[in-house]
Amino acid sequence: xxxxxxxxxxxxxxxxxxPAASPPPNVIxxxxxxxxxxDLGCQGSDFYRTPNIDRLAAxxxxxxxxxASCAVCSPTRAALMTGRAPARLxxxxxxxxxxxxxxxxxxxxxxxxGFHRPADESRSLLTPxxxxxxxxxxxxxxxxxxxxxxxxxxxGKWHLGGRGHLPVDQGFxxxxxxxxxxxxxxxxxPYVEEPRLPMGIPTLEPRRxxxxxxxxxxxxxxxxxxxxxxxxxxxxxxxxxVHTPIQAKADLISxxxxxxxxxxxxxxxxAAMVHSVDDAxxxxxxxxxxxxxxxxxxxxxxxxxxxxxxxxxxxxxxxxRSGKGFxxxxxxxxxxxxxxxxxxxxxxxxxxxxxxxxxxxxxxxxVGTRPPAxxxxxxxxxxxxLRGGELPERTLHWHFPHxxxxxxxxxxxxxxxxxxxxxxxxxxxxxxxxxxxxxxxEQNDLAGANGSKAAELxxxxxxxxxxxxxxxxxPAE
Numbered sequence: 124x125x126x127x128x129x130x131x132x133x134x135x136x137x138x139x140x141x142p143a144a145s146p147p148p149n150v151i152x153x154x155x156x157x158x159x160x161x162d163l164g165c166q167g168s169d170f171y172r173t174p175n176i177d178r179l180a181a182x183x184x185x186x187x188x189x190x191a192s193c194a195v196c197s198p199t200r201a202a203l204m205t206g207r208a209p210a211r212l213x214x215x216x217x218x219x220x221x222x223x224x225x226x227x228x229x230x231x232x233x234x235x236x237g238f239h240r241p242a243d244e245s246r247s248l249l250t251p252x253x254x255x256x257x258x259x260x261x262x263x264x265x266x267x268x269x270x271x272x273x274x275x276x277x278x279g280k281w282h283l284g285g286r287g288h289l290p291v292d293q294g295f296x297x298x299x300x301x302x303x304x305x306x307x308x309x310x311x312x313p314y315v316e317e318p319r320l321p322m323g324i325p326t327l328e329p330r331r332x333x334x335x336x337x338x339x340x341x342x343x344x345x346x347x348x349x350x351x352x353x354x355x356x357x358x359x360x361x362x363x364x365v366h367t368p369i370q371a372k373a374d375l376i377s378x379x380x381x382x383x384x385x386x387x388x389x390x391x392x393x394a395a396m397v398h399s400v401d402d403a404x405x406x407x408x409x410x411x412x413x414x415x416x417x418x419x420x421x422x423x424x425x426x427x428x429x430x431x432x433x434x435x436x437x438x439x440x441x442x443x444r445s446g447k448g449f450x451x452x453x454x455x456x457x458x459x460x461x462x463x464x465x466x467x468x469x470x471x472x473x474x475x476x477x478x479x480x481x482x483x484x485x486x487x488x489x490v491g492t493r494p495p496a497x498x499x500x501x502x503x504x505x506x507x508x509l510r511g512g513e514l515p516e517r518t519l520h521w522h523f524p525h526x527x528x529x530x531x532x533x534x535x536x537x538x539x540x541x542x543x544x545x546x547x548x549x550x551x552x553x554x555x556x557x558x559x560x561x562x563x564x565e566q567n568d569l570a571g572a573n574g575s576k577a578a579e580l581x582x583x584x585x586x587x588x589x590x591x592x593x594x595x596x597x598p599a600e
Contacts, residue, residue, distance in 0.1 A: 159430020189459025256284025
């Protein structure tokens with residue numbers, strides 16, 4: 124669509140609320156890739172040192188039951204950008220980069236019906252084909268804020284499409300590092316991986332050989348804040364860290380090697396990666412203070428899925444079960460912190476379940492506008508909770524209609540209502556039911572003992588999937 128007519132359309136769809144009594148807050152979103160729920164000091168870790176993120180939590184609100192909208196990255200990123208459920212968008216798995224298309228894009232034969240046909244005969248279902256980019260007709264948070272005069276920058280990992288579908292094609296004014304990659308070729312300038320990716324990161328110009336990528340992202344974030352201190356801005360810092368490859372700065376690795384105890388969280392390289400993410404947060408907080416913007420800036424800090432916790436894992440998600448990619452809490456639950464000076468009570472903690480889909484409507488209300496009026500928005504404005512109030516109980520759901528690890532683990536759908544969570548596995552068909560208040564580690568399956576609750580949640584899951592038009596796996600016959 125021509126950019127001028129796109130702006131006209133956006134202006135028509137974005138309806139401001141009543142004029143605000145004060146200028147709208149700046150908005151900073153910090154998303155960390157593959158960060159585990161327990162990977163911060165404020166989340167209970169005694170190995171990782173995160174004083175700056177802990178300070179953010181101590182001056183804002185921390186959510187104990189914060190979720191990603193998928194257990195893998197691209198669907199969560201799409202939900203965060205649009206306020207819409209991944210299943211509604213048709214982005215329910217991670218999006219392959221251009222260089223991966225020949226070898227990995229179609230692991231099975233793509234049928235004319237838009238399904239993957241299983242190459243492994245032990246897999247009994249055809250699974251839906253995943254969309255390969257965020258469509259242009261979806262309205263992102265950057266496009267929502269643009270008519271209000273917000274400058275915007277995207278820094279780091281995009282993973283929602285390649286050429287023609289990058290951050291600058293979806294409303295952001297500036298892009299530093301956003302590409303179709305799911306991980307960086309290397310964390311060290313010039314960010315290349317020979318011979319597969321000799322071009323490095325095409326949207327991030329190398330500048331100092333050996334410079335660490337997370338430090339570079341922080342530099343770009345601070346520079347953007349300083350350039351735009353005189354008017355409202357949206358900064359989306361989407362760290363490539365702490366995704367593989369597990370690489371970090373040598374001095375930090377040595378420091379953590381001296382502290383490891385061989386139990387639980389004890390990988391010194393991964394710990395050093397978390398440390399650099401925390402250093403980046405410290406630099407952002409310092410820049411806001413130096414420019415006088417601390418009290419005028421909302422910060423949201425979260426992750427795109429659970430931590431990578433399996434054989435050879437770099438982290439440990441306990442007390443949660445399992446990790447990235449899986450239907451259990453270790454795959455879905457992430458750190459969630461919101462600091463909005465004058466709104467959030469310092470040091471407050473909320474047990475309300477929240478998810479990536481809530482970000483766009485929350486930001487919209489905070490800056491005095493509404494989400495796009497011409498489409499369903501699946502998230503809710505968290506403003507009442509941020510102000511110390513309540514939200515009505517609601518149903519959250521997740522949908523992963525793909526194979527990743529074989530029968531028994533996926534495909535799956537999940538629903539949570541109140542303290543209850545139900546997982547539906549499709550191959551072989553079965554359900555599991557857990558009471559998270561009594562069993563956070565999901566060790567006691569109550570599906571057999573509480574058939575009425577299981578039936579209630581299965582019905583709620585069916586309705587949720589219907590409401591978003593979820594694409595379902597079907598028998599491979």
